[in-house]
Amino acid sequence: MAKITINGVEQAVEDGLYLIEAARRCGVDIPHYCYHPGLPVEGNCRMCSVEVEGIPKLQTACTTIVQDGMVVITDSEKVVGERSDVMEFLLRNHPIDCPICDQAGECGLQDYYMEHGLHDSRITVSEKVKKKKRVDLGPNVVLDSERCILCTRCVRFCKDVVGTEELVIKNRSNHAEITTFPGKGLVNPYALNTVDICPVGALTSRKFRFQCRVWYMKNATSICPGCERGCNIWIDHHENKIQRLRPRLNPDVNNYWMCDEGRLDFHWINDDRVLRAEGPDGLMRPDEADRAVLALLSNPGDVLIVASPRSTNESLFALKRFVEVALPGAALTGGSFRPTGDDDGFLRLPDKNPNSRGMREIGIAGDLENRLNGSAGVVLVFENDLLGDRPDLESVLAGKKVVAFTSNRTATARGADLVVPVTTYAELNGSFTNHAGLRQEFRSAIRPPGDSRSVFDVVKSLSGLLGKELGWESETALTKEMTDVITGWGVRVEEETELHAG
Amino acid sequence: MIEETKVLTSRIHKKDSHTLESYREDGGYEAAAMALAMDPDEVTAIVKDSGLRGRGGAGFPTGLKWTFLPKDRDFTYLCVNADESEPGTFKDRVILDLDPHLMIEGTVISCHALKSEHAFIYIRGEFCRPYRRLVAAVQEAYEAGILGDNVLGTGRKLDITIHKGAGAYICGEETALLNSIEGLRGQPRIKPPFPTNHGLFGRSTVINNVETLANVPVILKEGAEVYRSRGTEKSPGTRLFSVSGHVERPGVYELEHGVSFKDMLNDICGGVKGGRALKAVVPGGSSVPVLTAEESMKLQMDFESCQECGTMLGSAGVIVMDETTDMVWALDKLTHFYAHESCGQCTPCREGTGWVAELVHLINQGRAKSADFDKLIDLGTQICGNTICVFSDAVFMPVMSYTTKFRSEFESKLIDSAPVHEKVGA
Ligand SMILES: Cc1cc2nc3c(=O)[nH]c(=O)nc-3n(C[C@H](O)[C@H](O)[C@H](O)COP(=O)(O)O)c2cc1C
Ligand code: SF4
Ligand code: SF4
Ligand code: SF4
Ligand code: FES
Numbered sequence: 001m002a003k004i005t006i007n008g009v010e011q012a013v014e015d016g017l018y019l020i021e022a023a024r025r026c027g028v029d030i031p032h033y034c035y036h037p038g039l040p041v042e043g044n045c046r047m048c049s050v051e052v053e054g055i056p057k058l059q060t061a062c063t064t065i066v067q068d069g070m071v072v073i074t075d076s077e078k079v080v081g082e083r084s085d086v087m088e089f090l091l092r093n094h095p096i097d098c099p100i101c102d103q104a105g106e107c108g109l110q111d112y113y114m115e116h117g118l119h120d121s122r123i124t125v126s127e128k129v130k131k132k133k134r135v136d137l138g139p140n141v142v143l144d145s146e147r148c149i150l151c152t153r154c155v156r157f158c159k160d161v162v163g164t165e166e167l168v169i170k171n172r173s174n175h176a177e178i179t180t181f182p183g184k185g186l187v188n189p190y191a192l193n194t195v196d197i198c199p200v201g202a203l204t205s206r207k208f209r210f211q212c213r214v215w216y217m218k219n220a221t222s223i224c225p226g227c228e229r230g231c232n233i234w235i236d237h238h239e240n241k242i243q244r245l246r247p248r249l250n251p252d253v254n255n256y257w258m259c260d261e262g263r264l265d266f267h268w269i270n271d272d273r274v275l276r277a278e279g280p281d282g283l284m285r286p287d288e289a290d291r292a293v294l295a296l297l298s299n300p301g302d303v304l305i306v307a308s309p310r311s312t313n314e315s316l317f318a319l320k321r322f323v324e325v326a327l328p329g330a331a332l333t334g335g336s337f338r339p340t341g342d343d344d345g346f347l348r349l350p351d352k353n354p355n356s357r358g359m360r361e362i363g364i365a366g367d368l369e370n371r372l373n374g375s376a377g378v379v380l381v382f383e384n385d386l387l388g389d390r391p392d393l394e395s396v397l398a399g400k401k402v403v404a405f406t407s408n409r410t411a412t413a414r415g416a417d418l419v420v421p422v423t424t425y426a427e428l429n430g431s432f433t434n435h436a437g438l439r440q441e442f443r444s445a446i447r448p449p450g451d452s453r454s455v456f457d458v459v460k461s462l463s464g465l466l467g468k469e470l471g472w473e474s475e476t477a478l479t480k481e482m483t484d485v486i487t488g489w490g491v492r493v494e495e496e497t498e499l500h501a502g
Numbered sequence: 503m504i505e506e507t508k509v510l511t512s513r514i515h516k517k518d519s520h521t522l523e524s525y526r527e528d529g530g531y532e533a534a535a536m537a538l539a540m541d542p543d544e545v546t547a548i549v550k551d552s553g554l555r556g557r558g559g560a561g562f563p564t565g566l567k568w569t570f571l572p573k574d575r576d577f578t579y580l581c582v583n584a585d586e587s588e589p590g591t592f593k594d595r596v597i598l599d600l601d602p603h604l605m606i607e608g609t610v611i612s613c614h615a616l617k618s619e620h621a622f623i624y625i626r627g628e629f630c631r632p633y634r635r636l637v638a639a640v641q642e643a644y645e646a647g648i649l650g651d652n653v654l655g656t657g658r659k660l661d662i663t664i665h666k667g668a669g670a671y672i673c674g675e676e677t678a679l680l681n682s683i684e685g686l687r688g689q690p691r692i693k694p695p696f697p698t699n700h701g702l703f704g705r706s707t708v709i710n711n712v713e714t715l716a717n718v719p720v721i722l723k724e725g726a727e728v729y730r731s732r733g734t735e736k737s738p739g740t741r742l743f744s745v746s747g748h749v750e751r752p753g754v755y756e757l758e759h760g761v762s763f764k765d766m767l768n769d770i771c772g773g774v775k776g777g778r779a780l781k782a783v784v785p786g787g788s789s790v791p792v793l794t795a796e797e798s799m800k801l802q803m804d805f806e807s808c809q810e811c812g813t814m815l816g817s818a819g820v821i822v823m824d825e826t827t828d829m830v831w832a833l834d835k836l837t838h839f840y841a842h843e844s845c846g847q848c849t850p851c852r853e854g855t856g857w858v859a860e861l862v863h864l865i866n867q868g869r870a871k872s873a874d875f876d877k878l879i880d881l882g883t884q885i886c887g888n889t890i891c892v893f894s895d896a897v898f899m900p901v902m903s904y905t906t907k908f909r910s911e912f913e914s915k916l917i918d919s920a921p922v923h924e925k926v927g928a
Binding site for chain 2: 041042043044045046047049057058060063082085086088089090092093122129149150152168169171172173174175176
């Protein structure tokens with residue numbers, strides 16, 4: 001531990017920390033642009049300069065390592081003056097596009113100008129340096145060179161986090177620009193993280209640009225369902241539509257990052273949803289649907305229930321209990337035919353389901369293929385697009401009565417005799433257990449569309465009709481029992497750490 | 503009447519002075535043979551005793567710099583800074599072009615002192631003939647067994663790699679130079695760590711200027727004491743002055759440190775061009791504060807006198823400006839250069855140098871107001887003190903000195919300056 005004095009207050013901090021991080025832990029925020037805790041330091045923006053006793057020149061807090069006895073001042077006239085100078089320089093050639101800029105509202109320049117600039121413009125004459133306004137760096141990321149403050153966060157991300165080194169700076173002086181090598185693009189599967197860490201509106205996501213003003217959006221903590229890593233995310237939504245997904249800091253899982261595939265995979269939640277239950281005779285109310293399902297359950301021995309590693313622990317736990325108490329004799333199986341990917345050594349893992357481990361630990365057998373080939377005449381498929389993943393199963397399912405509990409109009413839904421809408425993870429409080437056995441909770445972000453119900457509500461209603469009790473008053477009670485009985489699943493309290501906007 | 507003291511430049515007027523044969527005729531590589539027979543620390547001690555100071559700009563004591571290398575290092579590089587790009591400085595070129603073996607011998611001796619087996623020479627890309635001659639000289643040295651696996655028959659190893667720059671002034675800054683050799687973007691590194699601890703490819707590295715190293719064989723040959731007999735106490739030895747501008751005979755002249763500027767101007771350079779009056783002098787390359795004619799008459803050409811005079815000897819690039827010089831025009835040219843050469847990583851330097859250049863240009867064109875001039879002065883101070891390298895100071899110093907010492911010239915070009923108002927009123 002090192003004792004340092006920040007603005008007159010003596011504090012003990014860990015050895016080896018950069019001053020900027022040490023100060024943050026002591027509750028003193030030092031403004032910064034180029035510094036990002038997930039990247040190596042570069043010290044180029046000069047925004048974080050502070051006074052260190054005994055050194056005549058200002059020192060950049062992001063490159064200075066704390067030393068025992070260090071005396072630091074972060075709010076002297078000199079420091080404040082320097083910040084304002086840096087702001088003035090940063091804005092010298094900045095286009096101030098705020099009215100049309102996607103970053104407005106979460107922009108490092110706007111925020112710090114209000115906090116540390118507030119100078120009058122002294123740009124008396126002439127033109128700003130003109131640069132390209134729309135450069136397609138790659139399939140997902142668009143660059144506005146004029147807005148760039150050359151902090152090199154994006155460059156360092158590609159070089160030091162992903163290791164692909166697509167981005168570089170070309171040219172010197174105020175003609176310096178972010179670019180890729182000739183003929184190459186920003187194509188790494190994590191490229192959109194550069195948009196998050198870009199402190200200004202220079203890098204924008206092609207999918208998100210011009211879609212929604214950030215101040216309209218609300219955010220909910222969630223978990224990406226894209227693979228068994230379970231990256232922690234924010235769901236940013238507006239008017240009950242998801243606008244974007246962003247990574248949420250979790251040093252044990254995904255740090256500050258997530259992959260582009262996971263980030264961009266949310267349109268199925270907004271679009272093409274099943275809103276009403278549907279049977280051979282057309283649309284049904286939920287109670288009609290439940291009775292139609294019930295009619296198929298008269299012989300439990302003929303019923304196969306297919307669970308999915310895309311369902312939450314809570315849904316799976318409820319389903320298992322449902323079979324045990326209300327439908328003894330019916331077979332319960334789980335699994336997925338989703339094509340697997342590669343372990344790329346960073347975040348993405350082969351199993352593209354978020355909850356395979358949770359399903360296993362709850363005790364749902366994974367003998368899906370065998371069971372499907374068995375004799376069951378009625379198959380209830382919960383959140384599992386069997387036919388989408390394996391079109392060849394059509395012949396297997398052909399002779400059976402299929403009920404699809406699904407959020408979307410999947411191939412399985414199209415081939416089913418009965419379709420019942422259920423919620424997605426974005427409309428649920430729940431949890432997934434990732435590949436490492438970490439049970440991660442998330443909150444519902446948006447309201448379920450149409451008649452969508454949670455699997456819990458569906459099976460609760462079905463058991464009611466069967467005259468059985470699942471035994472929980474609420475989902476909270478379910479969660480409690482589940483986390484009590486499964487070892488290692490004790491409730492984890494998520495620390496709500498916001499990514500630094502700037 | 504003073505004269506040149508030709509120590510480093512004693513051979514440059516000879517025919518084929520750049521060849522190994524010619525160099526050997528004059529006792530070339532004898533100092534190296536002598537040094538290699540000594541203990542490396544002994545060589546360092548001699549260089550330290552000589553009081554040799556770096557010729558690249560900062561004037562840092564060379565022997566002292568060498569002792570900063572950590573004792574427990576496992577590998578050391580020497581980088582020779584032959585990037586010579588400071589406006590007004592063109593003396594390294596003379597050595598590279600006319601006596602490259604002198605510098606190579608300095609490198610051989612220095613590498614022995616530093617226990618280095620690999621030296622890099624970073625040469626300015628625009629130096630065409632000097633580059634060809636340097637390459638040829640290194641080749642000759644390899645063939646003659648001066649470089650390679652058995653340096654001068656001692657069984658020691660030394661390789662020299664020549665790296666050509668691509669035209670960036672900033673690559674003369676020592677850590678930008680290291681980046682450039684490594685194939686990275688040529689921009690200065692944050693210090694600490696210093697190159698002596700973490701330099702080229704992460705290893706202990708010493709960077710020295712061409713002229714600095716050219717002094718080393720001389721020091722070894724004649725001993726520290728004789729070497730110190732020239733120049734002044736704090737600036738021992740001779741210096742290659744690059745004199746340009748309004749003088750009758752511009753060129754590179756070798757003089758003892760401490761000569762008076764006046765004598766240099768009149769005796770060596772034939773006085774101000776056309777017998778006109780002197781107006782201003784830049785004594786140490788474009789980055790140091792300018793002096794008025796009056797100040798320059800009291801100036802002695804050594805590190806300490808320059809400092810007393812409020813300027814620096816820098817790289818000893820002497821730019822002489824006579825009464826016909828428009829100082830605003832001169833600063834316009836200079837700031838244009840700096841605005842173009844900032845590496846662009848630090849916010850104040852990247853944005854500030856461009857802004858400064860723009861304002862000076864406006865003033866020069868007679869399109870600026872006094873508010874612009876005030877802004878220029880402000881910017882001068884805003885730029886420096888908070889950047890990764892001292893490039894920003896190199897912009898600050900000329901801006902502040904030109905605008906202070908020749909203020910009226912700037913003011914008279916402002917739209918709202920007093921004389922203009924009078925004219926309008928009349
Ligand atoms: C912007 C800038 C440009 C420089 N350019 C050169 C140069 O062209 N040649 C040089 O020898 N030193 C140059 N230097 C100084 C070097 O950084 C370094 O101090 C020098 O090479 C050390 O050698 P010395 O101790 O032998 O002088 C420059 C420094 C700065 C800040
Ligand atoms: S980057 Fe920030 S300051 Fe610049 S235009 Fe966008 S919102 Fe405005
Ligand atoms: S694009 Fe954004 S992250 Fe990249 S250097 Fe510019 S401002 Fe920084
Ligand atoms: S001061 Fe200027 S030249 Fe030096 S590192 Fe910063 S931007 Fe580059
Ligand atoms: S220089 Fe420290 S945050 Fe940029």
